[in-house]
Structures are given as C-alpha cells and as structure tokens.
Amino acid sequence: MIEMQKEAWYFQEDTVKNYEHFYQTKYKKADKLEKKLLKKMLDTMGHSEKLLEIGCGTGHFTRWLNSMGLECYGLDLSHLMLKEAKKHWPTGSLLQSESSHLPFKDKTFDVVVFVTCLEYMPNIIKVVNEAARVSRKGIIIGLMNKWSVPTMRRIIQIKRGKNPYYSNVRFYSIFDMKHVLKEALHDNYVIGFWSTTAFPKIFGDTESKLLPFGAFLGVAVKLGEKVD
Ligand SMILES: C[S@@+](CC[C@H](N)C(=O)[O-])C[C@H]1O[C@@H](n2cnc3c(N)ncnc32)[C@H](O)[C@@H]1O
Numbered sequence: 001m002i003e004m005q006k007e008a009w010y011f012q013e014d015t016v017k018n019y020e021h022f023y024q025t026k027y028k029k030a031d032k033l034e035k036k037l038l039k040k041m042l043d044t045m046g047h048s049e050k051l052l053e054i055g056c057g058t059g060h061f062t063r064w065l066n067s068m069g070l071e072c073y074g075l076d077l078s079h080l081m082l083k084e085a086k087k088h089w090p091t092g093s094l095l096q097s098e099s100s101h102l103p104f105k106d107k108t109f110d111v112v113v114f115v116t117c118l119e120y121m122p123n124i125i126k127v128v129n130e131a132a133r134v135s136r137k138g139i140i141i142g143l144m145n146k147w148s149v150p151t152m153r154r155i156i157q158i159k160r161g162k163n164p165y166y167s168n169v170r171f172y173s174i175f176d177m178k179h180v181l182k183e184a185l186h187d188n189y190v191i192g193f194w195s196t197t198a199f200p201k202i203f204g205d206t207e208s209k210l211l212p213f214g215a216f217l218g219v220a221v222k223l224g225e226k227v228d
Contacts, residue, residue: 008120009164010057012014020058020084025174033197034142034216035064036074038115038135040129041220044192049139054127059085059092065113066092075099098104100126104134111135115142116216119169128184137223138192145196146171169222174212177219185221192222 008016023031038061041049047072053062056074058081066072066089073093076082082094097103100123112131118141121127131139144151150173157163172180176196181189196214 008168010076010081012164013080015164016058016080016084018080019081020060020088022187023060030215031060033039033114034218035061037195037197037216037218038140038142040195041216041218042111044220045111045137045140045222047197048196050109051111051113052104052109053113053115054102054131055114055120056085056094058079059089059094059115061115062092062094062112063089075102100130102130102134107136108134110137111140112138113140113142117145119144119171124170124180124186129179132185132189132221132223135223137146137224138189138220141177141217141221143177143217143219145213145215146173146176147213148196148215149213150181150215172217174219175216177217179220181219185223188224190222191219193220194218216222 017144051065051077053065053071053075054075056062056076057078059074062074062085063070072097072124074082076085077096078096079096082096085092085094087136095103099121112135114131118124118127128139144154154163154166156173158166158169177193181191195218196212197218198214198218
C-alpha cells in the first residue's frame, strides 16, 4: 500500500513546493474557516497540552496549534513535505513516519489531529485505531467533505486527470466517518461534536450542522466514553 503512495504528489518536488503558498492565496478564506472549526473542536476536548498532528505536511496547522501555547508534534510520511515544514518551523518537533504504525507509547498525547490527510491514507481503520492508542482524550478530524460542491469539482478534475493533488484520494462524508469510527474504535468513544464549514457564499461565515454540505467536515471524537 505504501508503495502505491510513492507516486503521490507529496513525493514530487514541484507539487510540494507550491503547497504552503495556497494558504496565502486561493485557500486563504477556507483556512480561516477551517481554523475556526478546528479551534471549536479542540475546545470540546477540555484542557489539553500535548498534541500530535498526523499528516502534518508543511506544518501549517501544527505551527498554528503551537502558537496557541500547546506542545505540538508533527508527523508525516513525506520527507519533502517535512523539509518544507522545517523551513517554516526550524525548531519544530517533526517526525517522518507512517500513520498506521506510530512510534509512540500508548496515551502519549492529549489529542491527535488530522487535517485533510486521512483522505490519502489507504488503511484508514488502522490509522484511526493507532491515533486512539496514542491519545488520552480524543481525536480531531478535518476532511474535504464528500458531500460538497468543491469535492464534486475535485472528482471531475480527477476524472479529467487535471489536478495532481487529488490522485489516490478517497473522500468521506459524516455518514462514512461514522462507519469508519465504529469499525476502528468499536464502542469506546463518542462523537463530541461535528460540523461543516458552511458554503460561504450562501450562508456567510458560519458553520452548518443541519446542512452537512460545507466544504470542510470536522469531527471531534472523545475517547473512553461509550456510544449511546
Ligand atoms: C493534503 S496534505 C495535508 C497537510 C496538512 N495537514 C495540511 O492540512 O496542510 C496530506 C498529507 O498527508 C501525508 N500522508 C499521506 N499518507 C500518509 C501516511 N500514510 N502517513 C503519514 N502521512 C501521510 C502526506 O505526506 C501529506 O503531507
């Protein structure tokens, strides 16, 4: 499975070098909305100090979490993404590793965070299971929502071979994520909160739970609590 990932865009110099720039340009507004939702999810976890961001890429969100005074660690499969991350965060704690076998003891972190990366991981059940093993309180998940207009556009781009960033990707809705969590964590968790960043042009800068069609889906998973 990992062999398959070697062809992915995060192992290509030309695609990696443009990645962080998108947050200052075409994804500037989305970035703001995503951070607002991530912060809300983090608040549902209670007091947290030590965080791991899996699939941290260039460390965009790891740095942001660290700037809130949290002790943050970033982990990623791609040495090229981590090289970029080092440029932006020379003192950061960054580690190259594969997400389905984490090199940490049980309950090392308060919270484990995934932002737009589970989509790229072939063995999602094992990855979520590993995240739960190394986390004390919970897991925060941010995803490109399958039930959204931007993802429909992405699917068309994939079919036309137009966008290298979406090769080997799988999209999830809240419905899919509930199944993934059940399979990975059995009954030992609750979904503390989920929401989507609402489609900005229609709803304004709000979040939308009743309409799960926003571009970015956030799911906050609390561990050690029973599903109702
Ligand atoms: C779209 S990027 C997201 C980066 C960052 N979280 C962000 O939102 O800016 C997806 C990241 O997942 C990483 N990734 C993919 N498969 C992985 C795996 N099996 N283990 C660890 N990281 C992986 C890629 O290297 C890439 O950096």
